[in-house]
Amino acid sequence: MNLRALTLLSLASLALALPELGGHDFRAPGPFDSRSPCPGLNALANHGYLPRDGKNIDYEMINQAAQDAYNFESGFYVDAVNMVFLFNISTTTRPNETFHLFDLARHDTIEADGSLTRNDIYFGDDVHFDATVWAPVARDLGLDHRDRPADRFVTVETAASATRNRYALAKHVNPQFNASMLQQQFEYGTTALYLLTLWDDDQNAAPKAWVKALMGEDRIPFQEGFTRPKVVKTSERIQNMTVAVRAAAGAGS
Numbered sequence: 001m002n003l004r005a006l007t008l009l010s011l012a013s014l015a016l017a018l019p020e021l022g023g024h025d026f027r028a029p030g031p032f033d034s035r036s037p038c039p040g041l042n043a044l045a046n047h048g049y050l051p052r053d054g055k056n057i058d059y060e061m062i063n064q065a066a067q068d069a070y071n072f073e074s075g076f077y078v079d080a081v082n083m084v085f086l087f088n089i090s091t092t093t094r095p096n097e098t099f100h101l102f103d104l105a106r107h108d109t110i111e112a113d114g115s116l117t118r119n120d121i122y123f124g125d126d127v128h129f130d131a132t133v134w135a136p137v138a139r140d141l142g143l144d145h146r147d148r149p150a151d152r153f154v155t156v157e158t159a160a161s162a163t164r165n166r167y168a169l170a171k172h173v174n175p176q177f178n179a180s181m182l183q184q185q186f187e188y189g190t191t192a193l194y195l196l197t198l199w200d201d202d203q204n205a206a207p208k209a210w211v212k213a214l215m216g217e218d219r220i221p222f223q224e225g226f227t228r229p230k231v232v233k234t235s236e237r238i239q240n241m242t243v244a245v246r247a248a249a250g251a252g253s
């Protein structure tokens with residue numbers, strides 16, 4: 001190979017690596033890695049913002065990772081993490097300080113029916129991505145119809161209606177659907193969460209390609225152009241987004 005070709009080749013590989021500098025390339029989990037029903041946390045582990053094995057995770061790690069990757073404000077996830085310790089669901093050797101991602105699969109303590117990408121526990125698995133659960137949601141969101149520029153974004157309205165349809169289907173097919181306090185508390189909140197996580201402030205919507213990567217592959221969509229957002233994500237913004245999604249879905253707030 002001549003020098004010019006070699007230079008071009010190294011430039012090309014540099015360009016490919018650029019958006020994921022700093023050891024934050026995507027690597028799918030191996031058979032001994034711990035993963036959760038949460039696409040947001042799994043993606044952080046798949047990109048090395050959290051330990052890639054998904055084990056012995058503490059609050060500080062999550063607080064830092066959520067700031068570094070998604071620009072959530074410090075403290076945003078303190079209540080969510082505290083649920084793990086309050087409900088004693090950690091299986092680590094320091095169960096009041098750390099947990100494994102798989103510990104979050106505990107149904108009706110922190111995991112609820114009607115998830116968008118995972119099946120209900122009634123069907124045997126509430127933790128792994130389930131293509132048959134996600135497919136109708138993805139179809140309602142129009143994720144694979146992105147030809148015209150105007151079609152490239154998920155709006156609050158489309159997200160709300162896709163989630164409403166998912167809840168109706170889940171209740172219809174699961175004879176033991178548990179409309180617990182927890183489930184009602186999560187209702188539309190996790191939809192607001194993926195929208196806010198992937199929100200493009202210039203477009204006032206979330207790019208479909210980004211939603212597809214995070215929700216469908218537990219992957220941060222760097223290769224689809226996602227960069228760490230400039231505007232910090234606050235608890236006020238998630239409250240507002242949740243109110244907006246619920247209003248669009250015609251649900252009470």
Ligand code: HEM
Nearest residue numbers: 037038040077080081104110111112115116117118190194
């Ligand atoms: C770091 C940023 C985070 C993002 C972007 C995020 C996002 C999401 C989304 C979009 C879902 C809904 C998935 C679905 O319906 O299929 C979800 C579910 C879940 N998340 Fe997270 N999350 C984050 C952090 C956390 C933290 C800190 C915890 C607790 C320690 C947590 C625990 C869960 C659990 C248990 C579920 C399953 C709930 C259910 O059954 O539907 N998440 N998350």
Ligand SMILES: *[C@@H]1O[C@H](CO)[C@@H](O)[C@H](O)[C@H]1NC(C)=O
Nearest residue numbers: 084085086087088089096109
């Ligand atoms: C969790 O464990 C603590 C300490 O052992 C206990 O006080 C608390 O009641 C437990 N919480 C639940 C929800 O079981």
Ligand SMILES: *[C@@H]1O[C@H](CO)[C@@H](O)[C@H](O)[C@H]1NC(C)=O
Nearest residue numbers: 059085093094095096097098
């Ligand atoms: C966890 O428990 C140990 C021993 O029981 C205690 O020393 C430590 O302070 C506790 N940590 C938290 C965060 O409660």
Ligand SMILES: *[C@@H]1O[C@H](CO)[C@@H](O)[C@H](O)[C@H]1NC(C)=O
Nearest residue numbers: 108109176178179180181182
């Ligand atoms: C529904 O969830 C609650 C917790 O929110 C739990 O106590 C109850 O056992 C669950 N019911 C069924 C039928 O699973």
Ligand SMILES: *[C@@H]1O[C@H](CO)[C@@H](O)[C@H](O)[C@H]1NC(C)=O
Nearest residue numbers: 234235236237238239240241
């Ligand atoms: C949230 O909504 C309130 C009421 O509409 C509004 O005053 C406030 O500016 C919003 N905050 C953010 C961060 O968007």
